[in-house]
Amino acid sequence: MNREDRSPLYEIDNLVRETMTVLDRRGRNYFSEHFSLIMDFTPYVERVVIGKLMRTPNHRIILVRQGSATISFNMESHQLRRGSMVLVPANTIISMRDVSPDYGPIDVSFLSSRVDSMGLVGYKVLQMQLSEKEMKTMQNYYTLLEALAEKGEISNGSMDFLLMSLLVHIHEVSKDLCPERWQLRTNKACEVADKFLYILNSEVPVRSVDHYAGMLSVTSVYLRNAVSKFTGHTPSKWISERIVREIQLLLTDSERYYGLEEIAEKADCGSAQQLVKFFKKHTGITPNAYRKKFQ
Numbered sequence: 211m212n213r214e215d216r217s218p219l220y221e222i223d224n225l226v227r228e229t230m231t232v233l234d235r236r237g238r239n240y241f242s243e244h245f246s247l248i249m250d251f252t253p254y255v256e257r258v259v260i261g262k263l264m265r266t267p268n269h270r271i272i273l274v275r276q277g278s279a280t281i282s283f284n285m286e287s288h289q290l291r292r293g294s295m296v297l298v299p300a301n302t303i304i305s306m307r308d309v310s311p312d313y314g315p316i317d318v319s320f321l322s323s324r325v326d327s328m329g330l331v332g333y334k335v336l337q338m339q340l341s342e343k344e345m346k347t348m349q350n351y352y353t354l355l356e357a358l359a360e361k362g363e364i365s366n367g368s369m370d371f372l373l374m375s376l377l378v379h380i381h382e383v384s385k386d387l388c389p390e391r392w393q394l395r396t397n398k399a400c401e402v403a404d405k406f407l408y409i410l411n412s413e414v415p416v417r418s419v420d421h422y423a424g425m426l427s428v429t430s431v432y433l434r435n436a437v438s439k440f441t442g443h444t445p446s447k448w449i450s451e452r453i454v455r456e457i458q459l460l461l462t463d464s465e466r467y468y469g470l471e472e473i474a475e476k477a478d479c480g481s482a483q484q485l486v487k488f489f490k491k492h493t494g495i496t497p498n499a500y501r502k503k504f505q
Contacts, residue, residue, distance in 0.1 A: 233359055240359040245369055247359050248317040249352065255313060262504050263305045263458050268319045269331050270298040271376065273340075273348050277313035281306055283335040284411050285451050290315075290337075293345050297336040297380055301412040303455050316352045322370050330377040333408035338380075338387045351376045399436035402426055406437055406445065415452045417478045419445045453477050454492045457485065461501040470497060 233240045238249035246268075248254075274294040281288050282305040283298060290296065298304075300321065325331060340348060354372055406422055416422075422445065423430040437445045456477045460468045470482035479485040489497050 235359075238356065240356075244321060245359075246317075246319040247352075247355055248315070249356055251314055251317070255309065255311060258306050258309050259504065260306055260308070262462055263303055263455055265301060265303050265459060266298065266319070267300055268321045269300050269325065270296075270302075270317060270319045271380070272296040272298065273316045273345070273352065275314045275316060275345075275349070277310040278308075279306065279310065279313050279315075280308040284407065285448075285455065286335065288335070288337055293340045293342070295338050295340055295345075295348060295380070297331065297377075299331050299333060299335070299408065301408075302335060303411060303459070316349070318352065318355060318373070320369070320373055322373065325370065325374055325377065330374060330381065333404040336380075336384060336388065338384055340383070340387075344383060347379075348376075351379070399432075400440050402428055402433065402436045403440040406433060407441070407448065410448060410452050414476060415449055415456055415478060417449060417453065419449070422449075450492060453479070454489065457489055457497065458500060461497055462504045473497070 233242045233245070237253070239253075240247045272290070272295065274290050274292055276292055278289070278291040281290060283296075283302050285303070287307065288294075288296065351372070355369070355376075358369060358372065405426055409422060409425060419430050419433060423433040426433065428436075433445055437443070437448065441448070457473055457479075460473045460476060468476075470485055474480060474482050474485040477485065479488055486496055489495075489500070493500065
């Protein structure tokens with residue numbers, strides 16, 4: 211796939227190794243194998259494919275400076291506007307639902323073992339609405355990130371420490387803006403529900419509640435009660451929705467073509483016939499009809 215054909219989200223997520231990194235600069239946007247920074251989204255607005263799913267393998271911090279967008283993160287719809295800040299964990303499934311012509315986010319994407327070891331990103335997408343004063347403070351962090359990126363070559367350590375500082379600040383701000391989230395963090399059942407969703411979205415889905423209960427070292431009954439209480443849906447409902455998203459991801463993969471039998475195996479659907487039946491039940495259309503929408 212040529213670089214010109216890549217979607218902006220694909221470019222943002224080229225982040226693999228923790229080494230000294232040489233950055234590819236395009237205007238005020240920077241791309242490398244382990245760090246990406248979008249300061250100007252203008253070149254990409256017209257290239258956004260509405261409704262198409264993609265998985266972001268990296269952590270992401272989004273700050274909206276202008277415009278608005280409706281974005282689905284792991285099947286949950288979020289309304290973003292000026293002042294919205296979103297902390298997105300790695301392996302989140304993203305879909306752009308609606309984007310205004312003047313939508314202007316700043317977007318930094320990264321992976322870091324140091325950040326992961328401190329638990330600064332968490333399991334769930336965190337969205338906050340910032341005041342103008344707090345928004346200016348956050349923009350200053352991005353300005354510092356850009357200053358490092360402008361050098362063309364960054365050390366993993368220097369960028370890590372700045373990102374950790376930004377994440378710590380986000381957590382401090384969220385205590386005031388999202389107090390209910392912090393109160394729930396001390397609740398074991400809520401933590402189990404959060405970890406269930408994180409695991410579900412981080413690996414190939416399995417059509418078994420018992421499978422996830424075992425991974426979390428709880429009973430299936432406990433998992434059903436915890437997830438239902440804190441999300442409003444049963445684990446089975448979440449698993450079915452996640453399998454649908456996995457099928458959609460494979461049907462629209464731009465790197466290679468997946469046949470229905472192969473998709474059925476990857477999505478734990480048994481056979482191509484069962485895959486078609488399952489997919490149509492949940493979406494109202496056949497897999498091939500869905501694939502054609504994005505060709």
